[in-house]
Amino acid sequence: MTDEEAKLILQAYAPNGRSAADPNFQAALNQARCNREVADWFANEQALDTRISESLSRSLTPPTRLKSLLLAQRVIIRPVVWWRKRSHQLALAACAVLVSILSLVWFSRPGPVGFDKYREEIGGSTVEGIEPVGRVPRDQFQVRRWLADNELDADSVAPRGLNDDMISSCRVVNWRGNKVYIICYQLENHQNAHLAVIDRAALKDAPAESPVFDQIGKAATISWSRGNHTYMIASTSGVASDLMKLF
Amino acid sequence: MNESDYEDAVVNYYERLYAFGYSLTGNQDDASELTQEAFYRLLTRGGMVRDSSKIKSWLFTTLYRVFLSWEQRRALLPHFEISSVENEIPPVTPEQMDVLLDNAVRDCLLELEERYRAPLILFYLNDHSYDEIASILAVPIGTVMSRLSRGKTLLRKRLAGRAIGADANSKITHLKSQLNSASRAL
Numbered sequence: 001m002t003d004e005e006a007k008l009i010l011q012a013y014a015p016n017g018r019s020a021a022d023p024n025f026q027a028a029l030n031q032a033r034c035n036r037e038v039a040d041w042f043a044n045e046q047a048l049d050t051r052i053s054e055s056l057s058r059s060l061t062p063p064t065r066l067k068s069l070l071l072a073q074r075v076i077i078r079p080v081v082w083w084r085k086r087s088h089q090l091a092l093a094a095c096a097v098l099v100s101i102l103s104l105v106w107f108s109r110p111g112p113v114g115f116d117k118y119r120e121e122i123g124g125s126t127v128e129g130i131e132p133v134g135r136v137p138r139d140q141f142q143v144r145r146w147l148a149d150n151e152l153d154a155d156s157v158a159p160r161g162l163n164d165d166m167i168s169s170c171r172v173v174n175w176r177g178n179k180v181y182i183i184c185y186q187l188e189n190h191q192n193a194h195l196a197v198i199d200r201a202a203l204k205d206a207p208a209e210s211p212v213f214d215q216i217g218k219a220a221t222i223s224w225s226r227g228n229h230t231y232m233i234a235s236t237s238g239v240a241s242d243l244m245k246l247f
Numbered sequence: 248m249n250e251s252d253y254e255d256a257v258v259n260y261y262e263r264l265y266a267f268g269y270s271l272t273g274n275q276d277d278a279s280e281l282t283q284e285a286f287y288r289l290l291t292r293g294g295m296v297r298d299s300s301k302i303k304s305w306l307f308t309t310l311y312r313v314f315l316s317w318e319q320r321r322a323l324l325p326h327f328e329i330s331s332v333e334n335e336i337p338p339v340t341p342e343q344m345d346v347l348l349d350n351a352v353r354d355c356l357l358e359l360e361e362r363y364r365a366p367l368i369l370f371y372l373n374d375h376s377y378d379e380i381a382s383i384l385a386v387p388i389g390t391v392m393s394r395l396s397r398g399k400t401l402l403r404k405r406l407a408g409r410a411i412g413a414d415a416n417s418k419i420t421h422l423k424s425q426l427n428s429a430s431r432a433l
Binding site for chain 2: 008009011012014015016018019022048049052053055056057058059060061062063066067069070071073074
């Protein structure tokens with residue numbers, strides 16, 4: 001370490017001896033002990049720094065009332081705990097509303113319903129009496145577009161006895177929180193048949209792939225599942241044997 | 248932060264904080280306001296200071312940041328250049344210091360640029376090591392060392408200039424009184 005380096009370091013040496021224990025000054029202090037010129041310079045430096053420090057302490061005294069003001073501040077401005085701050089309260093309220101909405105949505109989600117119930121309410125009803133969701137297509141062109149929009153390929157799912165030309169209308173209805181796509185066919189004997197398509201997971205005990213025939217009062221139904229969907233053909237004025245002819 | 252800790256912080260640090268604030272702003276009102284702002288923030292945001300031993304550094308750092316934000320907003324920081332004439336003035340000696348008034352020392356400090364003034368006052372407050380000064384001012388330790396060195400040199404040249412002026416004034420006053428005595432004798 002050169003003398004100049006030692007002096008540069010010792011310039012940061014606190015005049016009140018506070019730096020004595022700082023190991024970073026030891027080498028420079030040793031240099032001062034060994035070199036008279038550096039030692040004299042350091043003594044002069046410390047004497048000056050001490051006087052300047054004392055002088056500044058005397059001239060930079062705060063106004064007499066500042067301390068009282070600062071102490072009074074703790075009474076005037078009470079520390080606000082975080083959950084009492086308005087911004088945090090608003091955030092908490094927003095969170096509570098969000099949780100409520102999510103809970104509502106979660107708990108109001110429709111659970112699977114028994115297939116018997118579905119067959120009874122959809123198959124046994126006059127589908128026209130159920131309020132449709134959205135627009136009901138009125139002509140053949142609209143029907144085809146509606147089927148395409150809803151990814152329903154009637155030809156591939158309907159039995160051989162039902163074809164597109166026989167479709168009279170289509171609609172989507174909301175049944176216990178589930179969408180049911182209903183395609184209405186006009187049969188030759190002036191009777192109606194409805195093909196209802198529902199998400200298979202919406203039913204607790206959806207039928208297997210083999211068609212199941214049922215008679216509910218005056219309504220006849222044929223039900224089966226394929227892939228993710230469950231299908232049901234219902235005719236409120238027919239009998240199961242008439243529907244069987246469609247297959 | 249509870250009331251007792253706050254009170255301790257006020258008692259222990261407010262004078263030095265004020266001195267630091269004064270050295271930065273150069274006037275009593277702004278220094279008081281800076282000090283109050285630092286303590287206000289301690290009161291309202293002091294919960295962030297988990298370690299009570301860090302309160303001192305936190306207060307000085309906060310005060311300095313508030314000052315910098317003022318400076319940015321107002322852009323009215325006075326800027327003093329050291330004149331070339333002062334390079335020819337010899338450094339002040341301890342004896343000359345006796346001639347100087349405390350306020351003159353303070354004024355000499357205030358005439359320095361803020362980059363030298365801030366580390367110098369923290370150094371002369373005798374309360375901070377150079378690495379603490381670096382932390383408060385958010386500059387590297389090497390920068391603190393060089394600014395301290397340069398700042399001290401500049402301060403002492405200014406002090407020497409004042410001391411010479413004060414010494415000359417004292418001699419003039421002495422001569423005047425001698426002349427008055429002589430004229431009365433005549």
